[in-house]
Amino acid sequence: MSAKLSNLVLKEYTKILKTGEFSDVEILVGEKQNTKTFHLHSLILKVCSPYFRIFEILINYIYSGKLELAKNDIKTIIELLIAADELCLNELCSYIEKYLLNDKESLKSNFILILNTIEKYDQFTILSQFCKTSCRKDPSIVFRADDFVTIGQECFLEFLTKYSDSLKQIEVWNKLTEWAIAKSNNELPSDATMWTIDNITTFGTLIQPFISHINFQKVSSIDFITKIKPFKSIFDDKFYNKIVEDHCLNADLTSPQIVKYLDSQIINLRDASLICNWIKAMKKQKWEVTYDFDLLVVSCSFVNSGV
Known part of the structure; x- marks a missing residue:
């Protein structure tokens, strides 16, 4: 959007804010006799601020008891969890955490979002336990997260x-x-x-x-x-x-690289590992091939006969 068009839109926004035309939200600000009512527009509020999108979801839940989390992405659900906590909706918090836990792939993809959340809100024990257990089992889960680069220092x-x-x-x-x-x-x-x-x-x-x-x-x-x-x-x-x-x-x-494949028709990996043990003069057999075996000569008769 060009600067000229943007300025035109903002002028129209200012006009309808002053007139209250087409408003569908009223916000009362102040105390006692010193109050002022703002006539606002839910569409503009929701587009410009995630807070109002979350607020609408919470209001619908409080009045109807219905919550359709599947319609929202994980970032919105986390924002909803935080807002529910701030409003002391403990039952809703527990429900949202359990819902998130059922979609472990999304949690893994957005692992840093979850880490950052539990760092600020340690009361989310279900998510906290998931993160701790996941890191203990496989710390590289942090590196594989789609949002890895968003991790704080x-x-x-x-x-x-x-x-x-x-x-x-x-x-x-x-x-x-x-x-x-x-x-x-x-x-x-x-x-x-x-x-x-x-x-x-x-x-x-x-x-x-x-x-x-x-x-x-x-x-x-x-x-x-x-x-x-x-x-x-x-x-x-x-x-x-x-x-x-x-x-x-x-x-x-340093630990040598373990060979997984051997290009030979004469010896197999087990034979090669035995040779490695002889070279190292190892008394205890270790069935690993830690040396490179290079094929130097191939007989034509072997090739033709399939040996």
Whole structure:
């Protein structure tokens, strides 16, 4: 809508506010003799303010006992839950929480909305328990939420304090990068490979409080080189050198990748795992293939005979 047209609409709004024409809502403001009645329009109020949409739903519930939550999205339902709590409609609050719990997929998709809600309103015990149980079982549920980037800094820090050790550390770094881009007010391009020195400085400022919560020692060397080293400048020199030193010292101690497929017609995975145990001189058998087996020669007779 152009500025000229917008101004015209606002003038019409002002006119009907003064005249009260077509009004269908009256709001009385003031006390005793000092009061004033405003003649307003429910359509305009509902379009401009979510509060009035929620208020209408609550009024209908109070007068009729009917509530059709299925017609509303989860954000509206959460707003309704908060409004019901403020009006001390405890039975309605309990009903709404149980309704939300029956749609776990929506809760998972909007997990940050739920987290932010229970952070402010700890009386919503059903939702609170759902969040706590979900995080204990699988902390990465936070990262998979559609609304992940809306998580607040304090909430994010608290989450990492509790669950960072249960998460893949490179995943923490990747999601932290995604979060910082969203919080940068369009200062950071979505493609980190295009960042300027100033962009990297902005990034460093945003993620500084989180760095101590990442165990860089558990990041693979290839991920460290490709995804973290380009941002070396955001780290304290002493801290960065310690990370590199730890990587060098512990290179042999990192958990090897487990091979799931073997391109061979002669040996199978169990045979390969036995060979791995011989190489490591392991007394106790461990049925994992932790070395790469490369196929060097293929006989034509084998190929033709299907061996």
